[in-house]
Amino acid sequence: MVPRLITRFLSNWRQALAVAVIVGTLGAAVSVPVAQAGHRGQADLRDRMSDEQAQQLIEEGRDTFRYDTFGDETFWGDTLKLHQAIEGADLGGVGTGVSPKTALSVGLKVDSGALPQQLVQDLQKGRVNLDSPATTLALLKLDAVVGLTGFFDASGTHLQSIGIQCALCHSTVDDSLAPGIGHRLDGYANRDLNVGAIINLSPDLSAVATLLAVPETTVRTVLTSWGPGKFDAELFLDGKAFQPDGRSAATLIPAAYGLAGVNLHTYTGWGSVPYWNAFVANLEMHGKGNFFDPRLKNATQFPVAARAGFDNVRNADDRITPKLAGLHFYQLSLQAPAPPAGSFDPAAAARGDALFSGKARCATCHTDPLYTEPGWNMHTGAEIGIDNFQADRAPDHAYRTTPLKGLWAHQTGGFYHDGRFATLSQVVAHYNSHFSLGLSAQESSDIVEYLKSLGG
Numbered sequence: 528m529v530p531r532l533i534t535r536f537l538s539n540w541r542q543a544l545a546v547a548v549i550v551g552t553l554g555a556a557v558s559v560p561v562a563q564a565g566h567r568g569q570a571d572l573r574d575r576m577s578d579e580q581a582q583q584l585i586e587e588g589r590d591t592f593r594y595d596t597f598g599d600e601t602f603w604g605d606t607l608k609l610h611q612a613i614e615g616a617d618l619g620g621v622g623t624g625v626s627p628k629t630a631l632s633v634g635l636k637v638d639s640g641a642l643p644q645q646l647v648q649d650l651q652k653g654r655v656n657l658d659s660p661a662t663t664l665a666l667l668k669l670d671a672v673v674g675l676t677g678f679f680d681a682s683g684t685h686l687q688s689i690g691i692q693c694a695l696c697h698s699t700v701d702d703s704l705a706p707g708i709g710h711r712l713d714g715y716a717n718r719d720l721n722v723g724a725i726i727n728l729s730p731d732l733s734a735v736a737t738l739l740a741v742p743e744t745t746v747r748t749v750l751t752s753w754g755p756g757k758f759d760a761e762l763f764l765d766g767k768a769f770q771p772d773g774r775s776a777a778t779l780i781p782a783a784y785g786l787a788g789v790n791l792h793t794y795t796g797w798g799s800v801p802y803w804n805a806f807v808a809n810l811e812m813h814g815k816g817n818f819f820d821p822r823l824k825n826a827t828q829f830p831v832a833a834r835a836g837f838d839n840v841r842n843a844d845d846r847i848t849p850k851l852a853g854l855h856f857y858q859l860s861l862q863a864p865a866p867p868a869g870s871f872d873p874a875a876a877a878r879g880d881a882l883f884s885g886k887a888r889c890a891t892c893h894t895d896p897l898y899t900e901p902g903w904n905m906h907t908g909a910e911i912g913i914d915n916f917q918a919d920r921a922p923d924h925a926y927r928t929t930p931l932k933g934l935w936a937h938q939t940g941g942f943y944h945d946g947r948f949a950t951l952s953q954v955v956a957h958y959n960s961h962f963s964l965g966l967s968a969q970e971s972s973d974i975v976e977y978l979k980s981l982g983g
């Protein structure tokens with residue numbers, strides 16, 4: 528009894544001292560005497576300023592995420608001439624052109640919120656020609672194709688260039704109007720999107736061939752090997768297109784929601800959200816900005832990047848750096864979506880929850896509620912029972928513990944960085960054997976139900 532009283536006294540005494548120090552500091556910093564104004568009033572004002580600042584940055588970031596090309600149309604349009612392929616020869620471009628049907632078939636999405644009411648009705652009644660590239664141009668002009676911006680000539684009829692946005696890969700739609708047409712769902716991985724097939728539409732890939740120092744036909748073979756929902760962010764650094772067993776080296780497009788509180792990002796932990804956003808906007812999207820990462824000077828690990836000087840990119844007209852703060856806030860504000868009712872068995876999920884942090888030891892790495900480690904969230908391939916190929920394409924030679932919230936919304940394409948496990952059951956079976964967990968079939972399926980229940 529007595530010692531506990533003493534401890535409580537001591538801790539109260541420490542708190543009092545801490546308050547006195549804080550009040551004293553505030554008192555010194557503000558001109559109004561603390562006793563009159565009260566530091567509470569000051570804090571409220573600053574609180575409101577933070578709220579407003581956060582709100583403003585989130586809105587700016589949303590706008591950037593959805594609509595900003597960072598000037599990358601000089602690459603996707605001027606250099607790769609993708610706009611010509613979209614337009615088609617009949618309208619002044621090349622080839623057959625890209626009809627809305629073709630666009631939807633390679634996973635491009637249409638934002639119904641950008642469509643005028645009349646067009647929505649026409650679409651519902653099947654009165655819109657989805658086989659004509661002219662319709663695609665009309666949709667581009669309305670800013671309705673998620674992740675693509677068309678640049679038109681003064682007359683507004685001729686497509687002059689095209690740029691891409693973050694939303695191309697990291698948003699999808701809710702299909703509320705038709706498959707592929709609906710409200711935007713930012714942060715969801717677009718696992719239908721065939722990035723390789725889209726880039727392959729380009730009539731001129733010589734710039735990519737020159738960068739990689741391979742023939743253009745090789746570039747096209749590599750792009751064809753990716754398949755839907757995948758992209759290879761490291762190809763332009765190391766030129767490695769295939770895993771040692773011959774499978775594509777591309778990775779699945781990950782979710783860009785549920786990331787708040789997570790330290791390292793990407794499958795291989797390249798850095799923070801603002802690090803990766805600067806990386807992607809400069810080196811992958813080919814926007815105009817500044818980027819610095821001396822790790823890319825390592826010519827053994829990153830021969831292509833070292834040759835191209837990607838470790839230190841400078842542009843007088845920097846359209847990326849001013850956007851990083853907003854983009855950061857926006858991504859952190861994107862909550863993982865809650866699973867639809869009926870999509871999992873709640874009783875089994877509750878049992879799975881106990882196993883996840885108990886017998887199956889998942890929570891030692893996927894720590895609730897982040898579902899990744901607080902701190903340095905990286906592991907070697909050997910630790911998780913897989914090869915180190917993709918890890919070795921990144922500076923830390925390791926894999927980042929994937930945050931698991933909202934898993935249910937990106938099951939297409941499989942799990943782990945390259946989708947090597949087609950189902951969640953296969954993931955659990957892998958851990959069961961790698962860690963010799965001794966999980967029964969019932970226990971494994973309970974863990975799967977738990978994984979499907981993670982959201983918000």
Ligand code: HEC
Pocket residue numbers: 592691692693694695696697722757758759760761778779780781782783786791792793794795800803804807808812854858
């Ligand atoms: C062409 C498709 C594509 C585009 C465009 C794209 N990304 Fe990504 N993004 C990916 C892929 C693929 C990865 C995984 C990369 C890896 O791990 O090697 C990724 C990873 C990420 C991650 C890490 C997620 C995690 O789990 O840690 C974030 C955050 C992200 N992207 C944000 C953005 C932002 C912001 C933009 C726009 C500036 C953008 N991306 C543009 C495909 C894309």
Ligand code: HEC
Pocket residue numbers: 794883887888889890891892893905906910911913926927928929931934941942943944945951954955958959974978
């Ligand atoms: C030693 C740390 C560690 C432990 C223990 C662990 N994981 Fe993982 N987990 C990882 C890492 C690292 C990855 C990323 C692997 C990759 O992308 O190749 C991962 C990926 C996953 C994925 C794939 C997510 C996606 O979006 O593709 C799931 C699902 C998963 N773990 C579930 C579990 C479950 C269930 C358990 C317990 C049976 C578990 N993990 C135990 C580290 C761990």
